[in-house]
Amino acid sequence: MSLADIKKSILSMAAYSKASHVGSALSVADILYVIYGKVAHITPQNVSSLDRDKVILSKGHASTALYATLAEFGLLPREYLDAYYIDGGKLPGHLDKEASCAIDASSGSLGHGLSLGLGMALAKPQYQVFVVLGDGECEEGSVWEGVMLASALKVKNLTAVVDANNLQGFCHTNDIMPLSHLADKFKAFGWETYTADGHNLSQLETLLKQPAQGPKAIIARTIKGHGVSFMENQLKWHYKSPNPEELTQACAEIDIKE
Amino acid sequence: MRSTFLETLLEEARKDERIYLITPDLGYGVLESFGQEFPNRFINAGIAEQNAIGMAAGLALNGKVPYVYSIIPFVVSRPYEQIKVDVAYMNTNVRLVGVGAGFSYGPAGATHHSLDDLALMRALPNMTVTAPGSLNETEDLVRYSVHHKGPMYIRLAKRGEPRYDYKIEIGKMAKVLEGKDFALIATSNMLEDAYQTAKMYQEEGKSPLLLSAHTLKPFDKETILQLLRRNMPIITLEEHNIIGGLASAVSEAIALSSLGAHFFPIAVADVFSHVVGSQKHIKEHLGLGNLKQRIDGFLKTI
Numbered sequence: 001m002s003l004a005d006i007k008k009s010i011l012s013m014a015a016y017s018k019a020s021h022v023g024s025a026l027s028v029a030d031i032l033y034v035i036y037g038k039v040a041h042i043t044p045q046n047v048s049s050l051d052r053d054k055v056i057l058s059k060g061h062a063s064t065a066l067y068a069t070l071a072e073f074g075l076l077p078r079e080y081l082d083a084y085y086i087d088g089g090k091l092p093g094h095l096d097k098e099a100s101c102a103i104d105a106s107s108g109s110l111g112h113g114l115s116l117g118l119g120m121a122l123a124k125p126q127y128q129v130f131v132v133l134g135d136g137e138c139e140e141g142s143v144w145e146g147v148m149l150a151s152a153l154k155v156k157n158l159t160a161v162v163d164a165n166n167l168q169g170f171c172h173t174n175d176i177m178p179l180s181h182l183a184d185k186f187k188a189f190g191w192e193t194y195t196a197d198g199h200n201l202s203q204l205e206t207l208l209k210q211p212a213q214g215p216k217a218i219i220a221r222t223i224k225g226h227g228v229s230f231m232e233n234q235l236k237w238h239y240k241s242p243n244p245e246e247l248t249q250a251c252a253e254i255d256i257k258e
Numbered sequence: 259m260r261s262t263f264l265e266t267l268l269e270e271a272r273k274d275e276r277i278y279l280i281t282p283d284l285g286y287g288v289l290e291s292f293g294q295e296f297p298n299r300f301i302n303a304g305i306a307e308q309n310a311i312g313m314a315a316g317l318a319l320n321g322k323v324p325y326v327y328s329i330i331p332f333v334v335s336r337p338y339e340q341i342k343v344d345v346a347y348m349n350t351n352v353r354l355v356g357v358g359a360g361f362s363y364g365p366a367g368a369t370h371h372s373l374d375d376l377a378l379m380r381a382l383p384n385m386t387v388t389a390p391g392s393l394n395e396t397e398d399l400v401r402y403s404v405h406h407k408g409p410m411y412i413r414l415a416k417r418g419e420p421r422y423d424y425k426i427e428i429g430k431m432a433k434v435l436e437g438k439d440f441a442l443i444a445t446s447n448m449l450e451d452a453y454q455t456a457k458m459y460q461e462e463g464k465s466p467l468l469l470s471a472h473t474l475k476p477f478d479k480e481t482i483l484q485l486l487r488r489n490m491p492i493i494t495l496e497e498h499n500i501i502g503g504l505a506s507a508v509s510e511a512i513a514l515s516s517l518g519a520h521f522f523p524i525a526v527a528d529v530f531s532h533v534v535g536s537q538k539h540i541k542e543h544l545g546l547g548n549l550k551q552r553i554d555g556f557l558k559t560i
Contacts, residue, residue: 105316105348106348107343112344115313116315118309118312119318120316120320123321145306145308148306
């Protein structure tokens with residue numbers, strides 16, 4: 001499997017399950033690929049241990065991106081991807097930790113992941129904890145409770161990556177809340193903050209690997225539905241699932257791009 | 259009871275490095291000694307309860323046993339969804355320690371009362387729900403909680419509660435006074451009231467059985483069944499809404515038993531307190547006073 005395979009798995013899961021959030025998953029797929037593939041030390045050998053790096057997908061509605069990434073790196077049985085969201089399936093629409101030891105936290109209700117990650121980072125300072133959030137998710141007050149405390153405690157092994165695709169439930173995030181200055185906000189709370197192109201793999205890798213003296217935030221500018229022309233920046237792909245023709249076209253575009 | 263909780267936790271923390279104590283900035287004058295002895299295992303999370311619970315769950319997911327301590331509404335209701343998802347759903351070893359059962363914070367007003375916590379906690383799968391009524395029960399429950407698998411709620415009262423001479427077993431009502439005429443089942447800070455009432459009956463030559471329901475979940479249905487088989491009238495006493503607490507747990511056991519019961523629940527009617535005054539004053543105004551007189555009235559109807 002490859003990054004293209006991950007994205008095609010995301011599309012296929014959205015298609016057969018008729019579930020929502022395919023755009024959200026494509027938005028965050030590159031970020032998860034870099035974290036699992038290049039940065040975090042999580043392997044089939046250590047995945048069931050507590051003594052390893054941890055990754056929390058706080059925007060749990062993008063679950064298919066995590067499932068496909070875990071399968072890519074041998075952390076989840078490949079056949080689980082055919083058992084998503086369906087009767088008798090293995091993988092629910094939002095993350096359930098009990099589904100696999102590779103899933104580090106249940107999520108689906110927004111604004112939980114950063115607090116969980118903070119606790120994990122405190123419990124095991126020798127390991128890295130990565131929390132992936134949405135930009136819309138940063139409207140949750142609990143996110144900023146966690147941001148404040150991580151800074152106060154000077155936690156050095158916690159990285160937040162914000163998948164900033166500027167789209168949420170109703171419309172553009174910036175039309176609802178002034179979140180275009182997210183980097184300034186994290187900075188003001190005392191985090192080491194970087195802005196990145198969330199689809200530039202090498203830039204993401206460099207920033208994720210950069211050592212930090214305190215909690216680190218990477219505001220990753222992303223495109224919802226990235227890689228599929230008719231999905232990119234389209235709010236409707238927060239909800240719609242591709243029909244067979246759309247799936248074929250989307251997969252063909254992914255093959256050309258990747 | 260707060261000091262007993264902390265002293266017991268300190269003793270356990272000296273033996274077990276997994277124990278953390280987290281407070282969303284409450285417990286001034288009570289928790290300091292833990293922070294002084296274990297600065298790396300004491301976290302003042304600031305006035306931010308949702309994050310405090312999530313962080314505790316994260317600690318637990320990485321092998322720790324965190325205790326989150328606050329006044330009950332701020333460790334139960336305020337971060338309830340974090341408790342549901344991060345603590346109960348993920349079945350983490352988080353201990354929620356709420357202080358101020360019922361009207362303990364009487365004159366502070368209804369924001370600080372806790373009349374719904376047992377109901378809220380009982381409704382969460384995986385959650386063990388406890389409510390000690392005495393200092394010995396508090397010690398036993400805190401010691402037990404260190405090694406319990408899964409989440410646990412400990413409801414503390416606030417005054418200088420009595421100490422009785424018995425050991426408790428989780429999930430099993432404790433026999434505080436032997437008796438055969440009728441059963442008083444009390445939980446949390448109504449245990450002391452029930453004890454005093456039982457003593458009055460003893461002085462009259464009657465024989466009340468006094469049980470302490472220190473564990474609301476898992477609930478000791480077996481003891482209820484035994485009382486029903488002996489045809490003993492049952493009186494429950496709790497400083498909690500009549501919905502969802504001890505009266506509900508006993509009612510459920512009775513309803514599923516297919517046995518008849520003489521049952522009198524003493525609890526707070528489904529109201530907020532707008533009464534100003536001490537715990538004792540509010541209890542008298544909201545149906546938790548004149549216990550003997552009310553129980554006499556009930557027993558006469560049998």
